[in-house]
Amino acid sequence: MAAMPYPDKFYAAVRASAVPATEALFSDETRLLLYALLQQANEGPCKIRSKWGMELEERAMYETWVNMGKMDKFEAMRLFVKLIDEEKPDWWKTIPPPGFENGPGTPAVPPSSRPDASPAGGGGDGGGSSGGDGGNGGSVVVASAGACSSLEGSDSEAPLDLPAGLADLAPGRWARPANAGARPLPRYQHGAVVAGARVYVVGGSYRGRFMSDTHELDLNTLTWRKLEPEQAPSGSGVPLIPCAGHRVVSHGGEVYLVGGRFKAGAGGAHLGILRMELSALGKAVAWVPVDTAGVKPSARRGLSATVLGDELAVFGGEDADRKYLDDAHVLDLTTMTWRSVGVGGGNGKAGGKNAPPTPRAEHTAAAWGDDKLLIFGGTGASFKCFNSLHVLHLTTGRWQELNPGGAAPSPRAGHAGAVTGGRYWCIVGGGNNQNGVPDTALLDLELMRWLDVGGSKARAAAGGGRGGSGDGSRAGGGAAESLGDGGAAFPAPAVVGEGMSLCAVEVAGGDAVLVAFGGYNGACQQEVQAFRVPPDFPFSALPSSIVDAASPSPSPSRSRSPSRSPRPSSPPTKASALSEAPATAPR
Template sequence: MSMARSVSSLAYPERFYAAASYVGFSGSPSSSTAALSKFQSDVALLLYGLYQQATVGPCNVSKPRAWNPVEHSKWTSWHGLGNMASIEAMRLFVKILEEEDPAWYSRVPEPTVKPNSEMHKPKVESSGETAIPDGTFFPEPKHISTENGGPIETQDKDIIMEGLGAIAIYDKWVAPPISGQQPKPRYQHGAAVVKDKMYIFGGNHNGRYLNDLQVLDLKSLMWSKIDAKVAKGTSESSTPAHVAPLAGHSLISWDDKILSVAGHSKDPSETVTVKEFDPQTLTWSNLRTYGKPPISRGGQSVTLVGTTLVMFGGEDAKRSLLNDLHILDLETMTWDDVDAIGTPPSPRSDHAAACHAERYLLIFGGGSHATCFNDLHVLDLQTMEWSRPNQQGVTPGPRAGHAGIKVGENWFIVGGGDNKNGNGVSETLVLHMSTLVWSVVTSVQGRVPLASEGLSVVLSTCNGEDYLVSFGGYNGRYSNEVYVLKPSHKSDLQSKIFDKPTSDSMAAVIPSTNVGRDVAPESEAAQDGKITEIMMDNVDSGILHMRTEESGERIIAALEAEKEELEVTLNREQLQNIQRKQELAEAETKNVEISKELQSLRGQLAAEQSRCFKLEVDLAELRQKLQNMETLQKEVELLQRQKAASEQAALSARQRQNSGGVWGWLAGNPAEKSSDYS
């Protein structure tokens, strides 16, 4: 077969077997390892079912046991195709592969495997592993009794060896092997993640409040206890000290530190207290707050929104339920008592809260003294208005004491109690917050910690994958077990099928009454083999169930529409980036011109300063000359007065001389006479 030959020129059987050879269902696909690793588990299972339908025919094997999620999902993907024709299964197999990997045909090794070859038979490993066509071998999960709060299921030791990253199964709670000294069983504790470590503080055990601080390293999955110090004023105690025991408090990760907010204690204060734990110095300290702090409480929700904490509801020290709203600015540590408009949620505690798009606060469930709730309320943090939008998808049951964690646009709800079922709520739900579509991720059986109240769930990221980590809880027994769930992206896909988001992704959240959109009903394969859809089976396997060609095309269309939206957004961002670069270049040019102008002005100013200094020197010289002239003028005036006096004296002398000669002549001065005669 020519590598340049177009795949479209082949008949469907030939194209199908070439595609099967490439994917790795036939022969030893050592050359297709890189291609297999690209497929998600849902696509791999879809290809598996279509391959079985095309080569073996309709599924006539018995359904595997429900506790084996991998084999159950494989069986469901095949059985759901009913009596689909072999040629149709081949066509869909090739179509899906071309959507996932358009260039697959250019990498098909020669020669192509021929039809009806023994190498087309499904591959079953003799080692007890199940081959899934996504490039991964999953070990057979081992069933472990769930009595006494034991694990639901675990995997072989050679699979889970490197913490969370070794967990390969999606949308299923797994109990990984944990080392180190386990903390005391508890519920109503606080949990937070800082730098790949989960910190557990406080809680309730047998009615007694706890104050220990435990940490689980999420890379090594090892427990250790922290002997924390308590800061006193500006100094720290040199020996470990204890903080007050708490339960029903909230732990928040902030700036690589942990904040503990509110909570029930043996000797409650009048107002909410805020403590800070520094993992670097292993030190607890009390933070001083300003403004009007809320009254003391426990069972409240505290949500981080930007640089603020939004607190809602809870139960005060006198067991009075609350539905007030308070905001703590973490930059100024100032409390603000908020009066929102609209109808707020009824007073409650032990509910869950999350923030979407840094604007919308979602409140779900919770309980009063007599009942549990399953209502959803939304607070617009810009307009401070409450609303109660319509919900779509599955209807969540009432619950309180559940845990919630946000992963992107998905809000996962785990556990909780409903005052009816002593085992707690078994379903793990997910809400796509942009479209308000609920779906079931998975369900647990029996009295296990995941079906309990007061448990905690945190989010951790390992090798680019998200993991939910739960701890503790109470359902008649106190738990100290750890469970991990690796969420897939099928909830995003479901929400796009139910309701394509508008240009404003919050449009479905804002109004108090939304126009409901009908959810496509789920249906099963008919006995006559006519399949209307292959759907998600969230209760049994939680991994994947499929739709027929029509539903698959809807999924592809939704993905293509999303791709187009992303491309439009990218183009818009690139255009804005170009405009900003142009604006920046213009600003830099103006800056250069202004700098030159400024330099010129500075030169002119220096010249003027020099000229001014010279003028000041000249002025000083002129003042000195003026002073000298005044002195000379005074001297001249003095000389003039002296001259005038001298002249006056000479004139007087002459006058006296002239006057004396006449009288002497008249008197007959002998001297003068004699002189005259002579």
């Protein structure tokens, strides 16, 4: 059932919960929780009303729903499914067809016992989702390799507005949103991903030690919560072994940890994949090994892991013997079967115009169209860093080195990237094995051109925003700290480093926010930094000829402009975009 996307998985679980043989297994407490989660998923937070005159059972149902608070609809769907998983692990074998009894909105408790409320669904699209996965125009997210990977494979409807905690950020500037709760320890080489209206940060390295913790940042309240480790209800999941250099991705409502180096050599000879399982109330977490078929890749850290539709593409990395790798593999997320593509030899020697990139790790990757994987930067033998750009055609296994227009960014590794608007690949952080790289990079995937966006010139010194104060200027009544120069199209955040993460939160109304966390720049960091993408991003910094060719005058509204078009389905046909020869930019 892991491959079924939300909200379909939720509707299936609701139908299964109404089967008499399954319903008979539930305790009264479970029935109350299922009822409250169903109501929250379909109708949102419970409206407060007087409990005077309520019968005991009606009052219990009302109070349980009220206790869900402002939990978003997607989270309620996910927790409903999780609770059914715990009560009846094989529930999916008993799913009746749509339309069974009262349809997908059938309550998990007798209708006669329901408090006064509007009907809970009844159609195939029920309550929808307020923040499920997204990819090509999906709901909250496109995140990319670095420490994040693309979120794909959901048909759920995207929310129109940003999560409340990000809604008041000023566009065009980096800020430190005020965040509460138990913040994660500083770290780098962790994994991070956006799922629904939450960011999950997993593992990483701090002061030479691998970490095994999982943290959740609620983007509505900007509150951190550490998820306590537990064993999965199925008995197959375990607390996470300390690890670093892994990637975390999301697909079909599930979160997966891919690869990494584990403490004391744990993890096995093959690339490990673990699925995150949260407890019914989302306060505890277990990591369940995923069984895969086919020719499995070898274990590695510093790889890229990118979701394209229903497939997960991994490339490169560094094995346990510190050998850099150049092989690529694709996992079908519906069958969990591996296949090899773009086969590399791992020796770093030139192998012709269609050879894989030089073996490398700590690069970043992004989806380009539906079946193409872009690879940028990384580090290889003799600590050499790269600034080359390569594309792998997943259907043919053919590699090409690209020669985009514009000035190529400086070589770097350990950087992070995220795609916004389906078009602009935003890259921050990294190092070159001598110094940190403070400048940003921005690749227009439609024009296949590196854009000059100011980079390090736009980066204010730490604490040196427009206000000029030692701690940076304040915005929003102290709710967020302003970082960097708002006049550049894509300035660098004040805190940059190697092994940081970058995720993009995108909504149907056209708004987008980049969320960065952690990294190492001489010391491990634990800052949350956010950049709200302006409505005319990034054309205010481009030469007029490029602006005229690419986009009409930007609209002042926050709606998605024509320039922020969906991800192109195929590479541009311009001859300058594809080169059979090595890139002319220095490496």
